[in-house]
Amino acid sequence: MSLTETAGRQGTADYHSPPPTSESWLALAAGLEDEVAQYFMVSARCGCFMQAARSLNARAASLRKQLAQLEARLQRSLFNFQGSALTLSREGQQLHAQLTVLANERRLPVVEQPCIRLAVAESLLHDILGRDLISLLRRNASIRLEIISLDSELALQTISADVVLWLATGDVPLPGPTFATTEPQHLAQLSYLPHIAKRYSRVTARPDSVDDLADFMLVQWQHDRQSEGFRPWNNLVEQRLAGVVKLQSYELMLDMIRCSACIGLLPAYMSRYDRSLVSLPGLFREPMQHRVWLAVNADSDEVADVQMIAQLIRNTFAERREWFEV
Structure with missing residues (x-):
């Protein structure tokens, strides 16, 4: 079923006027709005409306509506569905060829997206920020992002x-x-505690003091050796x-820690991130803490x-503020 047939069922297409001739309907391609032409070309390239919408940073429903209106205007079915695959119809292939020729003639410049470089502490990237970054990329496939693990x-x-x-x-x-950066913003204070996997430690056998740790293997991330x-x-x-x-x-x-009955030092929020892990409070008298700081390069602040990236990070920490309460 084509997009126009789907739209017709919803009362958005009108087929009462005589269809344009083979020559005239292709001539309409020269007058298409740039946005509509781009929606068509990207959808043809991706073979998927959802992926095309992501690439264009647009809503899939809006993209499909625009293409349905294009089919209604041309009175031609431009797409076919073969199972779950989206392909161009014969008329769609003709329109694609025509738009390709027009694009070459116009020599439209390719809009280059600036590359955004995000440097983030490795543990924060893995535990807190990774999922929201993935969600961002799912919504906006046109962004150029370089992630640097600290x-x-x-x-x-x-x-x-x-x-x-x-x-x-x-x-x-x-x-x-x-x-040079903007003024650093304090986002959270993290406390750190030894952790062990629940399945390897019965409540009655968990260590109650530093001396009890002698019966367990310890695992250390070498980066932590640098922290005073x-x-x-x-x-x-x-x-x-x-x-x-x-x-x-x-x-x-x-x-x-999860699989080898080891004990390692992790942020106190870890039992919220991974329910298979449990913290071991009270083993050390001195608190072990880090603060999380955010800053933006002064040259690219605007x-x-x-x-958008900086605000995503602020929102992520605000939404997880309960994680950082000890």
Whole structure:
């Protein structure tokens, strides 16, 4: 069933006037609005209305309505559905060829999207921000985004980015980016606790003191060794003569805790992110904390996509504020 047949059932198409001749209906292509022509060409290229809408940063319902109105105007069926696949009809192929010729003649410039560089602490990217970034990309497939994972203080001080989201110990955002930024915004304070997988620890057998940890294997993400705020945990790991695993990968550390009966230091919100993990409070007297800071490059603060990314991050942390309450 074509789009016009679907629209006709809804009373939006009129077939009472005589159809244009073969020559005249193709001649109408020269007068098509740029937006309608783009909707048609991108839909033909993608073979999927949903993907075409994402690529154009448009609503799928609006795109389909525009194409249905185009079919009604031309009084030709431009698309066919073969199962779940979208293909061009014979008339659709003719229109596509005509629009291709017109586009070449006009030599319309390709609008280049600016590349937005987002630098974000690896743990925040994995635990908090990743899902919302995926949702953003599902809605807007035309954006150019480069994501830089910050896995060390050195990486933070050597990168250049439009938006930076990082962790720092203490009340000031140091160390921070070395380039000029807007005033850093404090988004959250994170507390850190040892965690273990629930399936490997009965309530009655969970450690109640640092000494009890001697019966468990410890796993450490090497990035945490650089943090002065994690000194109690780091000292414990360094004193270990056996039963310790040190990893460069944050995600692999999480897998070790989930699947290998290891205990590792994680943000206190982790049991909300992953219900299979449970925190072990009360083992250390000194609190272990980081603050989350957001800043935007001073040279790109006015760019719309940069503002969109920064606001997405603010909204994400605001929506998850309960995660950071201890």
